[in-house]
Amino acid sequence: MHKPISKNTNWCFCPDCLGRGKKNSKRHKKSNSKDEIAIKKPKQLQQKICKTCLGSGLIASENPPHPNCKTFPKVAIIGGGIGGMALAVACLHRGIPFTVYERDTSFNARSQGYGLTLQQASKAIKGLGISSLEEGVISTKHVVHKTNGEVIGEWGMRKWVGAEETKKPKRTNIHIARQTLRLKLWEQLKNCDSIKWGHDLINLQTNAEGVALKFRVNNEIKTTQAHLVVGADGIRSCVRKLLFGNQISPLRYLNCMVILGICELNKLEDVESDLLDGATVFQTANGTDRIYIMPFTKDTIMWQFSFPVTETTAKALSKKGAQVLKEETVKRANWHSPIPQVLKNTELSRISGYPVYDRKLLTPEVFENNCNITLLGDAAHPMSPFKGQGANQALLDALSLARSIFINCRRSDQWRINGLRQSILSNFETEMIDRCAAKVKGSAEAAKLLHSAAILKPADKPRR
Template sequence: MDMLKPGTIRWGYKLVDYTERRIDCDDANTDNLNMNLTFHCRRHEGAEVECDDNLITASASLLVGCDGIRSSVRAKKLGEDAAPLRYLGCIVILGIGRSPDSQLTNGETVFQTADGVTRLYAMPFSQPGGDESSEHGLSMWQLSFPMEECDAKNLSALGPTALRSEALKRCGQWHDPIPALLLQTQDDLITGYPCYDRALVEKRAFRDGCNSSAVDSFVTMLGDAVHPMSPFKGQGANQALLDAVLLSRKLYKSVCVNKKTPNENFLSDSILNALADFEEEMLQRAAVKVEKSASAAKFLHSEVAISKGNVTRGAAAADDVARKEQL
């Protein structure tokens, strides 16, 4: 972020609404800013924007929603009914705690333990020597297990103390260093939530949005705003980063092409084509990750997770499906 100009990133803003408008590119006064944005801000920064009851308005030529699984950009563009949240049948509890004295939490080891229902995964988070770490550093742990959606919501709402109690009830008698790791995690470093994803939207519907008769849209999205997935394949953040790189390259190429034909109409069309190409490639790439992550949410909390064999749990699940189909 140090490479960016001051003011490029502004903290404490939440998008409330946006309105796209068609710009007459023959107008010599146009600045190609074709949408109005309204933000709620926690504090007022700069006098160049209008403020009213902590609302700030601004203009933009392009809007990229990367605001997570409950994206306000997505809700505005696609509507609430387009691929609603899909509960995956389990809750995830996360924590970061002082690493106990154990080979499994030595700062170099990743491990997971399961009993066919409940699963705990742990990995190094920081090495020894940090101000907040013990002599063995910090470990991140992820505990997951099946639960009815209403119960998962209630447990999440109860907060860290209840989440830790549930974790200890399930894993307090498991092998070392699991009990100590759970006990050595501070409350403010524990969180938990029901696990959701969404079905992917078809590319044309994604491009047009919920109002296909509107002007060509200069609004797109990436990451969890488009393709939220379970954490059990470790692909959520990876896919978001790939999305960002892909979008940047598509937009850069569209601007470079426009330099050869300096025309506002051509630039707008070039950007729209870049967005369409980006969205098509993103949706195609992410589809398999969403599907496999949803599948992992099931088999990692089943007998497949503890079946014998020198294979990945995904391969074990595939073998289990094939075996059942032959019966």
């Protein structure tokens, strides 16, 4: 029997499934040998959930595994956002030696964004040692309106009447502040002395031992060495720029900008609206502009206002500060209640805005000359926020890479002989790119659809 889970539980990989969360089902040998001869391509083995770890790939332990420097490659993770922290945690659980290098001087040095919705990754977070998200809010209803408040779309597990009769969905969407999730990851790393704050990467140089990294730290230049470098440093990734320059898949403007805000629910106590029940997501659009409002925490809601605008105007607006951004939103979104009240009661300190970009997805071939360097998250496949997929895919990337390192390096020195690209990276990147291709494309398409007349077509299904 494994140690019971508590708030301070440590984790290590499950020995029964080797940290994968799934095991191959046993195949019964067929009595008819002709069947075997006829099969030219072997069928993929069916997998089942590991009963030992219940699919997480982890078991509770007294302490996390010690870093195994003799067996595994030393990993340098550039960027301490959600993707970088997730990879660090996944390495920690498997005894893979790692160091996170973050240019910020501390965990709270700057804002780490607004809210995110855990979709596919709501199950994956258990594979990152997060057994529960008390701070998360589950939405059970989604409503789309015209600007006069007319409902043109409605879906979700809850209805206004007969909620008790609705079936429990296979997957729920959990809304949580990005910084809260990042904190959940960081708390597992605080005692391992493997996060280096204030490290600004300035150069990478491959060599016989792997990669030499050069950082600027407090106006000094420091160097270090790693077998593998992972760029998890966001849409304007320094690692990506050092690898490819700005010529390959440059930033692609999606012809709109977003303005974001967080409003405290206690400032809306005099507003009567079922849309503010803390479990409803709603959006309103006029065929050009659109606002999306969702639970942020149990006490706050987050809004995202987006509209088409030239890149030059978007850049200029984003630099003018919160007051101008708020005025722009109030002017454009003077729509049905409770939207005006939400905007009015949002403090300037909780408003920001930016132009929306993505990049054309890289191909696996682009990486082939980079034997010991790879990317994940927004550094690899940035996408618009309109599908809510960026953080989800970054978490899946991190777990996928850590599992691949562990499985392919734990019993063999072949990675030292054949190289990390052949042993790990090519397969990891191919899987990541295949998984994210539809997400990048769909997110770009959503940027067009949500700001067009198509969003106003009545339909009880998602617009994003």
